[in-house]
Amino acid sequence: MSTLAPSLPSSPPGAPGALGTAAARARSAGLEERIRQDPGRFRVLTGDRPTGRLHLGHYFGTLRNRVRLQDLGAELFVIVADYQVLTDRDVADRLPEHVEELVLDHLAVGVDPERSTVFTHSAVPALNQLLLPFLSLVSVAELQRNPTVKDEIAHSRQSAVSGLMFTYPVHQAADILFCKANLVPVGQDQLPHLEITRTVARRFNDRYGSGGAVFPEPEALLSEAPLLLGTDGTKMSKSRGNAIQLAAGADETARLIRGAKTDSQRHIAYDPADRPEVASLLLLAALCQGRTPEEVAAGIGSAGSAALKRTVTESVNEYLAPIRARRAAYAEDRGYLRRILREGNERARAVADRTLGEVRAAMNADY
Incomplete structure (x- = not known):
């Protein structure tokens, strides 16, 4: 495939316009x-x-x-x-x-x-x-x-x-x-x-x-x-059906989070490298609570994945409640x-x- 006018050079690395x-x-x-x-x-x-x-x-x-x-x-x-x-x-x-x-x-x-x-x-x-x-x-x-x-x-x-x-x-x-x-x-x-x-x-x-x-x-x-990973542990995406929509109701949100992938370790810790699915859920709860993932993990301790998912569900539903209310009002x-x-x-x-x-x-x- 031929190029367009050769008089149009691209910016070399480090040029004033380059955006590294x-x-x-x-x-x-x-x-x-x-x-x-x-x-x-x-x-x-x-x-x-x-x-x-x-x-x-x-x-x-x-x-x-x-x-x-x-x-x-x-x-x-x-x-x-x-x-x-x-x-x-x-x-x-x-x-x-x-x-x-x-x-x-x-x-x-x-x-x-x-x-x-x-x-x-x-x-x-x-x-x-x-x-x-x-x-x-x-x-x-x-x-x-x-x-x-x-x-x-x-x-x-x-x-x-x-x-x-x-x-x-x-x-x-x-x-x-x-x-x-x-x-x-x-x-x-x-x-x-x-x-x-x-x-x-x-x-x-x-x-x-x-x-x-x-x-x-x-x-x-x-x-x-x-x-933030999707509920299946892969990239969160509209097309993969693994995301919690802003329009999702509280029950649907709870269902999706209950089905989220975690791991077999009972103690909950924030470890993005070795426990990415657990870390993503902790991060989601932390973003909703205005805390760090480590703080959220410390509050759950050895209560296991079920407690983690309850914490995430409550945090997300509380955070999204006013957004969902506004959305429903506008949708009318x-x-x-x-x-x-x-x-x-x-x-x-x-x-x-x-x-x-x-x-x-x-x-x-x-x-």
Whole structure:
């Protein structure tokens, strides 16, 4: 497969724009301080694909951090990436229902549509128009090297990989840059995607900026997402049926935790290396209680796995009770959910139209 224009070299390791993990962690520490000092200077882009209800892994990994940034005063854009469902699924089953469920989960955990913009990918045409000029700035070789794309392709359920899957990092760059987000909360595995976004912004500015920057190079705010395993001891995932959904009732939660994998040792101790399933349950209880896993383990002692699971069940159900109550209240008014999306889509479209106008003017294509 041939590459695109050879005049577009990728950033070498250690270049000013490169985002190595160590450098990203150092920047994140500095970013946290800057956010505390002046949160209003930050515009955050984050979101999810509507492929099912969100679970505790999503909550402790990303959702509560989104609410934290919103409450600090950063401007939050939450994208419901319905177009990106098409990257790894032949049919987008029950998509409208999944979109509403995703909005419900965000409202339930505290995302405030009066302060944050919640919108759907497909409803913002100008955002998607940025994909073509952005693709011209990235080589095929760079897309092929992207480790997240390679992983997505390896785990794809499709018999063949679509072109949309292949261009996923550039599509994500359009998601971030349409609103000129300067802060993106990510896990370590998403750093390659964000580096593509930074590369696109830098190359567009260099080629079309005429000495000025059209786009910021967004910073990565690395999240220290806790490693929560699913109830079967493998990675927590919507598709594996091993996760506790935010929408799950107290009885369902108890059933899932009762069936969670542990081990045969009666004494409960926090040992992530040698006892990962027990450690994950202890961590979950600790996150809900605001304590350390070691403290939770000490309280259980030699009472065994049954006592551990009772502790986890009580902790999770108590923690999720107000979230579930808010979710149930919002679910009673589906018209309200649609109104939130309409208003969020209108705000996102206005931002995207302005950005696309600037892009056309910079490219001398404003006619």
